[in-house]
Amino acid sequence: MPEGPSVRKFQLLTSPFVGQVVAKVGGSSRKIKVNDLNALRLQDSQVHGKNLYLAFVAAESPSGPTAEETVLQKEAAAVAGSSVQEGQEQVCAPHPQDEELQGLQHSRSEAPEAAEGPGHWLRFHFGLFGSVRANEFSRANRANKRGDWKDPVPRLILHFESRGFLVFYNCRMNWCSSPRADPASDILSMEFHRGRALDALRAPNPISYTLLDQRYFSGLGNIIKNEILYLTKIHPLTQGSLLAPSDLERLLDCALQFSSDWLHHKLRGQGLHPQIYQREQCPLGHPVMKGTFGPLGAFKRLTWWCPQCQPEVLPGEGDPSPVTE
Numbered sequence: 613m614p615e616g617p618s619v620r621k622f623q624l625l626t627s628p629f630v631g632q633v634v635a636k637v638g639g640s641s642r643k644i645k646v647n648d649l650n651a652l653r654l655q656d657s658q659v660h661g662k663n664l665y666l667a668f669v670a671a672e673s674p675s676g677p678t679a680e681e682t683v684l685q686k687e688a689a690a691v692a693g694s695s696v697q698e699g700q701e702q703v704c705a706p707h708p709q710d711e712e713l714q715g716l717q718h719s720r721s722e723a724p725e726a727a728e729g730p731g732h733w734l735r736f737h738f739g740l741f742g743s744v745r746a747n748e749f750s751r752a753n754r755a756n757k758r759g760d761w762k763d764p765v766p767r768l769i770l771h772f773e774s775r776g777f778l779v780f781y782n783c784r785m786n787w788c789s790s791p792r793a794d795p796a797s798d799i800l801s802m803e804f805h806r807g808r809a810l811d812a813l814r815a816p817n818p819i820s821y822t823l824l825d826q827r828y829f830s831g832l833g834n835i836i837k838n839e840i841l842y843l844t845k846i847h848p849l850t851q852g853s854l855l856a857p858s859d860l861e862r863l864l865d866c867a868l869q870f871s872s873d874w875l876h877h878k879l880r881g882q883g884l885h886p887q888i889y890q891r892e893q894c895p896l897g898h899p900v901m902k903g904t905f906g907p908l909g910a911f912k913r914l915t916w917w918c919p920q921c922q923p924e925v926l927p928g929e930g931d932p933s934p935v936t937e
Contacts, residue, residue, distance in 0.1 A: 613737075613738055613740055613742060613833065614662065614738045614742055614743070614833075615662065615831060615832065615833030615836055615871075615874075616662060616798070616799055616800050616830070616832065616833070616836075616871055616875075617800065617831075617871055617874040617875035617878055618738075618743075618878065619659050619661070619662055619663065619664055620659050620800055620831075620875055620878075621878045621879065622664050622736075622738075622743070622744040623657055623658065623659035623664055624879070625744050625745070625746040625778070626654075626657040626664070626666060626744065626746070628746070628776075629746075629770075629778060630654050630655065630656060630657055631653065631654065632772040632773060632776075633651065633652070633653050633654075633772065634649050634650055634652050634653075634654065634770050634771070634772060635650075635651075635771050635772055636650070636771040637649045637650055637768070637769060637770060637771070638766070638768075638769035638771075639766050639767050639768035639769050639780070640765050640766065640767055641767045641768055641785055643784065643785050644734070644785050644786070644787065646768060649668060651670075651671050652668040652669065652670065652671060653668065653670070653671045654666060654667070654668060654772075655667040655668060655669045658791055658793070660791055660792070660794075660795070660830065661793075661797070661798055661799075661826055661830030662737065662738070662826070662830070662831055662833070663735055663736065663737055663792075664735070664736040664738075664744070665733045665734070665735055665791040665793075666733065666734045666736070667732065667733050667734075668732055668733075668734065669732075732788075733787070733789065733790060733791055734786075734787055734788075735786050735787075735788050735791070735792075736780060736783045736784070736785055737783060737784045737785075738783045739782040739783060739784070740782070741764075741781070741782050742780075742781055742783045743780075743782070744778060744779070744780055745778070745779040745781070746777075746778055746779075747776050747777060748779070749763065749766070749779055750763065750766075750779070751763050752764070764781050764782070765781075766779045766780060766781055767780050767781060767782065767783050768780040768783075768785065794827075796808060797809075797827060797828055797829065797830040798831055799830065799831045799832050799867060799868060799871045800831055800871055800872065800875060804868070806864065808828060809828050809829065809864055810860055812825065812827075812828040813855075813863065813864065814852050814853055814857075814860065815851075815852050815853065817852060817907075818848065818849045818850065818851060818852075818905065819841070819846060819847075819848065819849075819850050819851070819852045819855070819863070820841065820848035820849065820905055820913075821905070821906065821907050822852055823836075823840075823841075823867070824837055824906075829867070831871065832867060832871065834889075834913045834914065834915075835886065835889050836867065836870055836871060836874070837913075838886075838888050838889040838915060838916050839870060839886060839887060839888060839889055840866045840867050841863075841888075841917065841922065842887055842888035842894065842916075842917065842918065842921065842922060843866050843870070843887070844859070844862055844863045844866050845921055845922050846859065846863060846922060847917060847919075847922045847924035847925065848905060848915045848917050848922070849905065850924050850925045851925075851927075854925045855925065888900060888916045888917065888918065889916055891916060894918040894920075896918075896921065898919070898920045898921060899919075900916050900917065900918055901916070901917055901918070901919055902914060902915070902916050
């Protein structure tokens, strides 16, 4: 499913439509009554981890955008216009971010206070190939198993009075009273709580399990997990309690930087080159192992690692510095 950087880009695609009224709706969703969105005004757009939230109010509600919001919407529109259509995700070499993009990615989508206003929120959780398109439809890039070239079927289409439209694919939708958000756990939030994340990483659990725990690393998904473990040379099944504090700090730094760089590349319309994810060899030419790991009774995820570059640390082998309170 799309990870934090992808969903953050989806939010930027919706931002230019904030303040506009829905003129017509469509889509195949049976989870919500899509016609209920007719004549409503899109009041707000937020992203939290892997979830996108859109707030709708009655069109006569006083919900026009402020001057600051208008500027942010124009910036988001410029970014969205410069991005290319995304096909399959690829991973690119890290690229330094500029201040303009940093300011844009940490726009008002971070503020949970906005949830206190009037209106209802529609929550979007995207499936494996979920996406959002602005003013265009997704087209088939290959034939299906039957040999048919059928375009993906949108779950929801929102046409606005401005004649622009948004299209949502492969997503689950449900109404909620406010975004269920904890910015302190969002890896792309300026409010991300580093101390709480480090405490979670120190637990005596396989480090790959902890990284996918959305309570502490909201928005961090399987691609990010695999890449940062390789970049920091940590075996996915090594227990966090066996790693030195400096190794945990380095892993957390890598997670935040990789996520930020990935978003930067997405906004530039660039792809990423994975070093280990779905690879048969690591960049040094070593054979890559693949396994399915996850907590007992929970969802298991495919994991790739290089046994030579990422040796497992077993109890008694490591000598981490003592952790003091």
